[in-house]
Amino acid sequence: MSDGPLAGVDVVELSSNIAGPFAGKLLGDMGAHVVKVERPGVGDSVRARPQPYDRHGTDGLTYRFLNYNTSKEGLAMNLKTDEGKDALEGLIESADVVLENMRPGSMDRLGMGWETMRELNPGLVYCSITGYGDGPYADRPAVDTMIQGISGFASQIGDDDFGTMDVLVADMSTGLYAALGTVMALFSRATGGSGQRVDVTMLDTMVSFLGHHLAEYTGDQRHDDYEADYGAAFAPNDFFETADDHIALYLTQDYWARFCATIDREAWADPNHRYGTNESRLAHREELHADLEAVFGTATTEEWLDTFDAADGPIPAAPVNDIAEMVADPQVQAQDAVQVRDHPVLGTHWLPNVVPKFSETPGDIGHAPELGGDTETILREMGYGDADIENMRAAGAFD
Known part of the structure; x- marks a missing residue:
């Protein structure tokens, strides 16, 4: 012991x-x-x-x-x-x-x-x-x-x-x-x-x-239709297919313009674009997901993570590891x-x-x-x- x-x-x-x-x-x-x-x-x-x-x-x-x-x-x-x-x-x-x-x-x-x-x-x-x-x-x-x-x-x-x-x-x-x-x-x-x-x-x-789902349920007036999925509050907030695997992405409005510039989609950050605000992205979640998978499909997960690490500021993204990949992950090994x-x-x-x-x-x-x-x-x-x-x-x- x-x-x-x-x-x-x-x-x-x-x-x-x-x-x-x-x-x-x-x-x-x-x-x-x-x-x-x-x-x-x-x-x-x-x-x-x-x-x-x-x-x-x-x-x-x-x-x-x-x-x-x-x-x-x-x-x-x-x-x-x-x-x-x-x-x-x-x-x-x-x-x-x-x-x-x-x-x-x-x-x-x-x-x-x-x-x-x-x-x-x-x-x-x-x-x-x-x-x-x-x-x-x-x-x-x-x-x-x-x-x-x-x-x-x-x-x-x-x-x-x-x-x-x-x-x-x-x-x-x-x-x-x-x-x-x-x-x-x-x-x-x-x-x-x-x-x-x-x-x-x-x-x-x-x-x-x-946790907060209890309070949100009581505050929501659509009890039978209540969506506790945290992704319902922000978009994108999901897993996306890449050229070889998947990537996890979570973006509030604070990160959106930087992300759009990094993936060469600056027009998406225009407030008048259908993806320009969080509210409009939520209204077009399925369309946004498809468009992002088309972008992510052009490179591997590792390549995208390297791109985001080199961006002009943080972009919340991570690999979607299976157990063997998690054990081999350099951050897991460092810890x-x-x-x-x-x-x-x-x-x-x-x-x-x-x-x-x-x-x-x-x-x-x-x-x-x-x-x-x-x-x-x-x-x-x-x-x-x-x-x-x-x-x-x-x-x-x-x-």
Whole structure:
């Protein structure tokens, strides 16, 4: 583990899938000591979901698991045994944080709910992640696509009536809020406060990501026809085909005249031209798009970007990279935004680097744990001897 800004913070993670593990990863990558508690022989559900492109689909090794579970130690423990429950209580008693995204009520049924844990450890920060929180949908399963749908987020994606993002935006954003909320609660405790519960839901997260669209919807008098597409406010603001690929372009009126001069279309900047003002460009968006693609089709994306970089002032444009192109992009490399990792089974793979970067206490990405790979080490650090460990094994607390 690193000596990052959260060094010295002890976290007990009881979570699976994406949102909870991602929160734990963020804390661990920043130096927190994270112990991931999993069911023996089963583990995190993501371990059991190999994708077609995983080189090895057994033993709980998948690229998804490796990505969302870096910088953790692995403890496999059957919490339905008295011995397993006692061990977990021992961990939590000295922990700073419990992070869980188990089904609603599961922690209470295990005797590990918030009210019980705060008595055991009054300074504990108890972060609980659920799909919906309390209310009529509390017991419904929650996955990313469903949350994008119910939150209204899907209605604001794409040019059609609705769409979803293939990136697990609800899961990862919820994990980000969970990590942020945990750090906030730790700061509150450090400045004179007490331990507290931090509730984070996927639904709340995605509603918050609607941002200005909520206010604009209430201010728009055409509710049924409301267009939240940010491109509806400015034109051009889109992707355009070039001679070899695509280019992303965003131009407010401030950039328009410079852009027109750079592409040798000065007449388009005349206020009396159909493209001369933002309002008139919006009224002719489809025609403008076709005309711009005719221009961009005369050169490659790289050539256009070089042209814009040489212009007399900035022009907001960027390549539209696939993943391999993004990794090779000189700006991404300059930022060291992607790590190249080696795994004995899954081989060489890419992982996003830590964000943000700290000048004095930088974070670092540690390894993801094998299922139960650190169980005996953790128990010994807690004071369990050889006989205690064997008795626990015999009682079915772990394999």
